[in-house]
Amino acid sequence: MFKHDKQLLHEVKVDAPNPNYAAMLQEQLGGPQGELKAALQYLSQSFRIKDKEIKDLFLDIAAEELSHMEMVATAINLLNGHNLDAKNATIGNIEAHVLTGLAPALTNASGQLWTAAYVNETGDLAADILSNIAAEQRAKVVYEYLYRQINDKGVRDTIDFLLNREEAHNTLFREAFNKLQDTGSLKDWGITKDSRLYFDLSTPGKYFDINQPQPPSFNNPDNSQANQNLQ
Amino acid sequence: MFKHDKQLLHEVKVDAPNPNYAAMLQEQLGGPQGELKAALQYLSQSFRIKDKEIKDLFLDIAAEELSHMEMVATAINLLNGHNLDAKNATIGNIEAHVLTGLAPALTNASGQLWTAAYVNETGDLAADILSNIAAEQRAKVVYEYLYRQINDKGVRDTIDFLLNREEAHNTLFREAFNKLQDTGSLKDWGITKDSRLYFDLSTPGKYFDINQPQPPSFNNPDNSQANQNLQ
Amino acid sequence: MFKHDKQLLHEVKVDAPNPNYAAMLQEQLGGPQGELKAALQYLSQSFRIKDKEIKDLFLDIAAEELSHMEMVATAINLLNGHNLDAKNATIGNIEAHVLTGLAPALTNASGQLWTAAYVNETGDLAADILSNIAAEQRAKVVYEYLYRQINDKGVRDTIDFLLNREEAHNTLFREAFNKLQDTGSLKDWGITKDSRLYFDLSTPGKYFDINQPQPPSFNNPDNSQANQNLQ
Amino acid sequence: MFKHDKQLLHEVKVDAPNPNYAAMLQEQLGGPQGELKAALQYLSQSFRIKDKEIKDLFLDIAAEELSHMEMVATAINLLNGHNLDAKNATIGNIEAHVLTGLAPALTNASGQLWTAAYVNETGDLAADILSNIAAEQRAKVVYEYLYRQINDKGVRDTIDFLLNREEAHNTLFREAFNKLQDTGSLKDWGITKDSRLYFDLSTPGKYFDINQPQPPSFNNPDNSQANQNLQ
């Protein structure tokens, strides 16, 4: 069951309306690396998870991503200001001015409608968690791009918070991954000769090779560097 | 420049036509974890890569995925047999019987048309390689699902080859990732307090926590277990 | 902020696995009249609503629809059982067997991926509430279609609950609509001659005409019939 | 059978070319509340309607919406002028300059391709008519947004005509709805306790409640206010 609290997870302010930036910020509401995608990906994956601890982690983060989506939408709403003004728009997505009456919409910055094609779920925990680690890294990158193109302090504070939360989720998903050794799609890695071949199909150049293929495993996200520091 | 050699990367045979399985196998031609997606994701990402070695790796694998796509399409073509027969279809995608005249199509097993929404590219090497590692893991999972639902020896050999190649790519992408330390989106990880918070939004239950967030780093895919074995 | 409670809004049970019905039920998870669409439509609309009471209503119902989505997904998950078995599928959407490892997916019954094109928002309260009343009516209809095609008592109980909740939401949205008289797009209705014309473009036949156009207004959903009964 | 008359339903003129406004106006050609959607929604719904009078109404309006689509396209064509000039475009959709050679296209103002996901049809008359009433209200809202952002008298005349026609259709659909009492999805409304519950899931705040749920019914669109005036 989902419950809603009218208080935002984290306060959202903007210094001034900025409709073009509102359109840019749509990327993280309705784009492929945005908050809606993250929330629905983790929620969808959670439905069949049996491991109690990992299921809880997925749902904690899914609920947080929904709460991020609300924050991003709040920022867009404030940035859109109070005037329909497509004439002065310079950004791809002008739906706020012709369709939604300045309300945030489920599209990216260029007006592409959100699609469930953005969501990856496989029913395999290793694959799903790797998908989520990658998704968090991409979300961070997009927030960095957006941060660099705005001076509004309120917007920057909001982006800074969200960007750091993606790092936190990334760290947590890796911790969850470390519990999976030799399960599901991680089993029997690299046992046929085909998994050790390298096809050098782009020429010239060959710089990599495969010796002993191992399934993915992360350095312990919490302790690795700490340990190094102690050595 | 791309060149085509009429010899397949790896021989493809099927024991007997099996139109319903042909429709199932469409998942890896035109689905979200399929070969076309992999080829176009790595190719798209490669266009702006400056690091010569990593660019070569991406293009070697992109060309191989295109060659895999050709293998999957060849298998589908053989499995489709020679009769239009939607009446005996039991699988979602019947386009082979009503649209393509038994030719393979760019759709998944249920008939959803391929979309570039499946492709992730960010211009950040760390994010892109993590996306690729996750994509390879998911592709392996789907091949495992397909393998378990067919007894045809020819098809199984083809899937076995492709599945192991995904493992090889996964291994290689991790090796490439290990070259990136502290660059791009891996910089300045976990330096704000927001990156160390845990929001326990799904109740009851809380099993994870964050101490010292570190950016993702993989155990060396080639040497880690080898090293362990030597200890 | 959204919070999640691991207890479902309403208990979900199924008498027995039924993978084909699981695929049918996907219609209300990821189809145009399904729970995800309802949740995201009301949530998106709510972001710019100023009226405190109507905003609260939209968010109460949005949170409930998310909770319905969780119920539908739970039912699908149980109905999918434990075997990958596309060979015995007879329904359009076989993604559970080849892509998601029996997990519920964000698609409709025939495998079409969910798209934000299903979501209507206009920034105008009258238009948005009319959209929601229509959406609730359509959701009820789809649940009726699904109810008639299953004998499983557990599934029927779940559908019965959800279907009646759509009625409740429909009733509430009409109550909210009745507060809007002569605001937004309801103003100045029918004041030009063009709004009173009838173009009889399909022949033969003409059965309707327009006299004094009025903006939409509902009989009071709670009291109207009661009042009639009292007369 | 459809027949075409080269005379427009209503004259279309523009004072001057205005390519950016042409792109904005695309919203009502190929957007979710546009004329193509309306025409195809009513036409699709009509195919299975048995009631002769309602079927005639749906087809009268479907044919008119096709004729509106032609008017909107004519206006876009005139506004696009005679020069390919994407450099001076400031609106999302530049396809007129790079793809269609200044011809109107089946996209919205931001370039999203038209999709049948916009069309709602259920085979249930009550649900379909409610969908249409909502669709007409939304179309009116979008025309109001567009009207407010242009001074061109020719364009304003065209929008004014179309906007008032949406009102007329809205009125007619309500008249049709009033014929449906207690049929289809309107039957047996509110007879279980679940249809009378209120889940107060967004806190703080609770302003609505349900007493005696009734199916939707409109005040008579033609006579209600007239009657009030007479009282």
Next chain:
Amino acid sequence: MFKHDKQLLHEVKVDAPNPNYAAMLQEQLGGPQGELKAALQYLSQSFRIKDKEIKDLFLDIAAEELSHMEMVATAINLLNGHNLDAKNATIGNIEAHVLTGLAPALTNASGQLWTAAYVNETGDLAADILSNIAAEQRAKVVYEYLYRQINDKGVRDTIDFLLNREEAHNTLFREAFNKLQDTGSLKDWGITKDSRLYFDLSTPGKYFDINQPQPPSFNNPDNSQANQNLQ
């Protein structure tokens, strides 16, 4: 302006309900080679055509394709029969049973929603007419596939009519093409050396070469064979 006549362009009968074939026939209602696509492609292209004769041809055929769409929908409606029965469906698209209440929908045979991505328009007459000739040829092919998979005499008569109409349109579009010599994109064909190169990129094998490139021109569709016969 479009007008509708309740008489079909050509009578449609079916011998017996056949829900699975109804789903197959959806391909020509809402698929890429279907009637809706044809109607909207020719209509969209017509909006900017200046040549009076060619514009008339496009609109004659566009209106006819709309009328074909109505015929196909009528056939689907009859074939769907009177029972919701997804359990006995074996075809990809089960939306008739769970979403539309047995009404025809704007999807293809596998449930993919119709998209304007199917429509080609360029503002260049030569390119548009070539697109239309190809579209008519493809539509004929799909009708042939459908014809071969049904014995119902009523359905076969309908398909036979429609298939032959595609031939007629094809013939007419070629006649229109023959009026275009050396205009638009047909001008200055083959004047650079690049237009005479052959890149032999797929090996082994090279069977074609280019000598004197000429723009496309058709043998006169009406007279060519006749003339040959006279020689």
Next chain:
Amino acid sequence: MFKHDKQLLHEVKVDAPNPNYAAMLQEQLGGPQGELKAALQYLSQSFRIKDKEIKDLFLDIAAEELSHMEMVATAINLLNGHNLDAKNATIGNIEAHVLTGLAPALTNASGQLWTAAYVNETGDLAADILSNIAAEQRAKVVYEYLYRQINDKGVRDTIDFLLNREEAHNTLFREAFNKLQDTGSLKDWGITKDSRLYFDLSTPGKYFDINQPQPPSFNNPDNSQANQNLQ
């Protein structure tokens, strides 16, 4: 099997960065008439072709279109320059600035994601080759539109090369078409009376008629004018 050579098929240079033109040029990377579509259409069609010579032609051209795609992407990459700068964007597609870090993406100029709905394949050689001839003509038209809107000499050279290659492919596909007489969908053309009717559905005006319908056949693309010259 596909192989990649790091040398481009043809050198690509740009005089200066031009991010807005980069967005325009996206049309030919990820739009409906772009290089990706051409490559995948010919490749998909080739999978079931039995005629050795025509199969070779399709694969030669498919490989070349992939190589063109690489050239277009290289040009976009250079034009995007080195600064994220959505504020100064004026073109629909701003994904380079907020999503891809200035890398080329699989979208058109307005940000619509590439979709396999652009690809036509029917399993019938005549229909497929006609589709390809039309596709090449459309691609040429789009390159002409793009050429007229840029002065950058490097970009113009690249477009000029690509445009002329489309002419070459067009010429070759017609040569292939001439080998097909009376096969597949070309058989039995115009033998029913329905194929000779003209429905004059758009009034006023009727300028075309059908006498002796013949299947499409092209004047010999290489020799026709040559022969005329010799006469």
